[in-house]
Amino acid sequence: MKKIINGEDLKGMKLSIQEDGTIKICSSEQKDRFYPKEDERYYYLRNDGEFDFNYFRVKENFSKYIVDHNLVFKTIEECEEYQWFLDKLDEYKTNFTKEEWEDQNIEKYCLYYDHESNKISTYYEIFDEDMGVQYFTEENLKKLENVFLEEKLRLKKEFERL
Numbered sequence: 001m002k003k004i005i006n007g008e009d010l011k012g013m014k015l016s017i018q019e020d021g022t023i024k025i026c027s028s029e030q031k032d033r034f035y036p037k038e039d040e041r042y043y044y045l046r047n048d049g050e051f052d053f054n055y056f057r058v059k060e061n062f063s064k065y066i067v068d069h070n071l072v073f074k075t076i077e078e079c080e081e082y083q084w085f086l087d088k089l090d091e092y093k094t095n096f097t098k099e100e101w102e103d104q105n106i107e108k109y110c111l112y113y114d115h116e117s118n119k120i121s122t123y124y125e126i127f128d129e130d131m132g133v134q135y136f137t138e139e140n141l142k143k144l145e146n147v148f149l150e151e152k153l154r155l156k157k158e159f160e161r162l
Contacts, residue, residue: 043079092144
């Protein structure tokens with residue numbers, strides 16, 4: 001089963017950049033998902049793209065809602081890393097004109113979540129615009145993949161230095 005996704009769909013998901021540059025969505029049910037304890041500070045990404053923090057209180061509806069429906073982070077650095085990823089999607093997306101959408105010679109790529117492989121993959125569309133979905137030219141999609149590969153290598157080098 002495949003679902004075409006956009007940046008909004010990725011909010012609240014734990015993502016992992018694989019060695020080949022593909023992006024894997026980690027299950028929210030994984031044991032390593034951060035779930036704060038009572039009165040523990042957590043960070044989260046707000047709908048306006050900014051990050052914020054709160055202290056978890058089981059009896060507080062807002063706190064419980066944010067934790068249950070969004071990905072929360074233990075550190076501000078983790079939240080910034082996730083925000084970086086979403087910002088890169090926005091940076092490389094292509095806003096096709098009406099004429100470009102009508103041009104069947106231009107392939108428009110989007111990302112979709114493949115439930116069977118638990119990975120984000122690409123799909124191309126020739127002329128069928130879906131509002132709310134981020135589309136990319138093939139060139140921008142390759143640039144985005146290279147950015148993710150470079151970031152993966154940078155993080156790997158940092159980890160090896162520790």
